[in-house]
Amino acid sequence: MSLPQATPTISNEEFLKFRDFFYRKTGIFFEETKHYFVDKRLVERIQATGNDNFRSYFVMLRFETSGTELQALINLMTVNETYFFREEYQFTCLVNSILEEVVQHKPRNESIRIWSVPSSSGEEPYSLAIYLLEHWPRADDYNIELVASDIDTGILERARQGRYDQRSIQHLPEPLLRKYFTKLNGQYQINADLRNSVEFTLVNITDLAQMRGYRDFDVVFCRNLLIYFDDTSRRIAAESLFNALRPGGFICLGHSESMSRITPLFKVRKFPEAIVYQKPR
Template sequence: MRAAAVKPITISDADFLKFREFFYRKTGIHFDDNKRYFVDKRLVERIEATGSENFRSYFIALRFEAKGEELQQLVNLMTVNETYFFRESYQFDCLVKDMMSEVARRKRPGGRIRIWSVPSSTGEEPYSIAIYLLERWAQIEDYEVEILSSDIDTNVLNAARRGVYSQRSVSNLPKAYLEKYFTRLNEHEWKIQRELVESVEFSHVNLAEAVETRRFRDIDIIFCRNLLIYFDDLSRRVAAEAMFDALHPGGFVCLGHSESMSRISSLYQVRRFADAMVYQKPLEESGL
C-alpha cells in the first residue's frame, strides 16, 4: 500500500496579506506585491522548521509567542544585508573633510563625538567609519569619538562582532589599509583587528519602535543608508523623527544615494558640502 503524499505547504493571497500587515506593524518594513515569492519562500521555510502544520497554525503561534524568538528568526530571514567596505565612500570623504570638523567646533577639547551607524549589517559601514577617522581625520586624538552601530537582525550583529569578511567585501580597501587593519585567514577570508571590533558598540534596535530608539541621544552624526527604501511613507516619518530626537542640535544624517529626507520630513535642513549632500538638525534647537 502506497503512503499518502505529503501535501506541500502553500501561502494563499489572504495569508500573504495577513503576514504583510503583521510584519509591517512589528518592524515598519513593507513588502510590495513583487516581493511575494521572496516572502512566501521564507515563510514556508520557517513553517517547516518549526514543525507547524500550515500557515494558520504557524501564524497563531507567531502572534502569541511571549518572547518574540520566532519573530526574530523571521526578521533575520526577511532582511537584506548587502554591503562592503568603503561603500558610497564620498560620504566618508564628507565625514572627515567637513562634518567632523564642524561638529568638533561645537565641542570642548577632549569632548565626546558620537556617530551612529544604522543598520550595521555585518559591520562593514561602522568599521569603514573607524578606518576613515583613524587614517584621514587629523583631530582624532583630540576628541573622544564613540561609534555606535545597530541592526534589527541579530545574525548580522553577531557576524559584525566576529569581524570575518570575504575577499569581495574588502575589495575596495586600499592595500595598505587591508594589511594594516586585517589578518588574512585563507584565500577567501580576512579578519579585522580586535581593536577595531572593540571600538564599535553594537546593539539590537528596531527603528519602528520608539521604546528602542529612546536610548540613543546626543548623537552628532547618523549614517542611515539604504534602509528607508524598505519602509512606507509612515514608517519613514517615524524613523526620521526618531533620528531627529536622537541627534544633538546641529547633528547630521547621511542617507543612501537614492533616498531623500526632503520627501520624508520637514524637520531637517539640507546641507550641501563639496563631496555630499546631507541633512542637519537645526542649531536653533539649542537656542544657539
C-alpha cells in the same frame, strides 16, 4: 511507509495577512512584487518550526511570548547588502566637512558620537573607524564613540566577529588590508582593536520605546534603510533619528533617499563632497 510531507503554500490572502503583521512589528512594508521573496522565507520557517501550514504557524507566531520566532523571521526577511567603503564620498564628506563643523561647537573633553544604522554585517561602522584613523588628522584629539545597530540578531553577531570574504573587501586598498585585517581560512578578519572600538546593539528604529535609548549623536549614517518603509514608517523613523541627534547634528542617507521628501524637520546642507541633512541648532 509514510508519504513525504507536502510543501506548504502561501495564498495571496495569507501573504497580505502576514505583510500587515510584519509591518506593524517592524515598519518594513513588502510590495506585491516581493510575494515570492516573502513566501519562500515563510515556508522555510513553517517547516523549521514543525508546522504543517501557514495558519498554524501564524497562530504560533502571533501568540508566542518569547519573541524568538519573530526575531528568527526578522533575521530571514531583512536584506543585508553592503561592502567596505560603500558610497565613499560620504566618508570623505565626514572627515573633510562634517566633523570640522562638529568640533567647532564641542569642547575637547566631550566625545564625538557616531551611529551606523543599520549596521548590517559591520562593513559600514568598521569603514568609518578606518576612515577616521586614516583621513582625519584630529582623530587622536577626541574620544570617538562608534555605535552600530541593526534589527537582525544574526547579522549583529557576524558584525561582532568581523570576518569578511573577498566581495566585502574588494574596494579596500591592499595597504589597508595588511594594516587592519588578518587573513584566516580564505577570509579577512578585522583586528581586535577595531572590533572593540564599535559597540553593536539591537534596535528597531520605528519602535519609539527602543529609540528613547539613542540620544546625543553628532553624526548618524542611515543609508538605504528608509527605502524599505512606507510613508508612515518613514516619518516615524525620521522623527526618531531627529531626536537621536544633538542640535546641529548630521545625518547621511543613501544616494537615492531624500529627507526633504519625508519631513521638514531637517535642514539641507550641501557640502563639496555630498548633500547631508542637519538638525537645526
